Amino acid sequence: MQVNILIFGQIADIIGTNNILMTDVHDTDDLTNRIKASYPVLNTSKFAVAVDKKIVKENTALNNNNTIALLPPFSGG
């Protein structure tokens, strides 16, 4: 099973890409934990998580081909 992760704003700068694929990921907590393990600087970051274009607040189970978006706040104007 594989999910597609779209990355926005400063998180894309840190990870160095705006799109990654992840395999065998169970739920959104698992996904964010795995990303934070690779990029510890994200441990203290706030960002919104969306599954298939819907913002989710609670840990959400993932299925094959889900698209997950990681969206940090930004404030420029």
Added chain:
Amino acid sequence: MLLKEVGEAGQQKLLQSKVLVIGAGGLGCPVLQYLAAAGVGTIGIIDDDIVSITNLHRQVLYNIEDIDLPKAERAFAYLQKLNPDIKVIPYNLRLTNRNALDIINTYDIVIDGTDNFSSRYMINDACVLSNKPLVYAAVLRFEGQVGVFNLNQKNNEKSVNYRDLFPIPPGEDEVMNCSVAGVLGVLTGIIGSMQANEAIKLITGIGEPLANRLFTYNALTNQVYELALAASAETGSFIPKDEAAFINFDYEMACSAKNTFEIDASTFNSLANKENVTIIDVREFDEKPIITEFPHHHIPLNRLTEKLSALNGDILVTLCQSGGRSLQAAKMLSDTFGTSKKIYSLQGGIVNWKNLQQKQ
């Protein structure tokens, strides 16, 4: 207006409407220009800043003669010439929780074109408390977000506000609070025009406003991505419960948790050129000004984790254009090296540092 969807009735609605635009900068300028041109009857402009030369690439209401003059006053003069039939009210002041509710209460719609989190959270909460629709947008480098918050739903569904997306502000020591990484000028034109469009749709009642949705746009790839938002139960607990609580809420504090990485220019100068100090420029390779004044490594932020072995000083000092990305880098290095190295970030970045050196 010749569009049948707007028509004479729509034009009348525009003329009778009162819109408050907070921030007359990159987003505020196109918003103001299109609302005035469309004939919005009363437009308030809040900004306490003055025009500077670095604004002109994106703040298109101003020209070279406006430099050092108040934005609210200059925008007022421009708009009144553009459309003398409307009423434009300049507020050359900073919106605070002491004046926000009084001002917002006299308008129908609020447009957020500010450039910092403390204003954004304060405006969101003020709009929730005074039950005013908020047309929100924010930009960073090549990305923009737009949404309409706090709009009364037809079917009594609870309306969404900014805190349903991001419940609490990021602290200053968090990596995401970098509002200063630069913005593509035309991006604020695109996103600000979308805010004006949303406001006009709200006023005239045509089309589908971006309510309970967040629209995102990437100017480099032209990718758009729209997210559905839902009101969440926890959100209400973060918003002051009434006017008195709002006035007593410290938005500045909530948005600026202390960090221990930042050093000022004079502390920086005392460290530069020392043997055990490694200075790292984390900007991209093509960014200017170029640094010739002191030895340093040049490693863009997204390459930093690959190049850790090059950083052999006991003290690491990061810097970037204006201090945002370098703070991220410092946090990243601190997570890697722990207490084995002392890590600092140059506050205000190289631009501020060069300005200070010139003054001396």
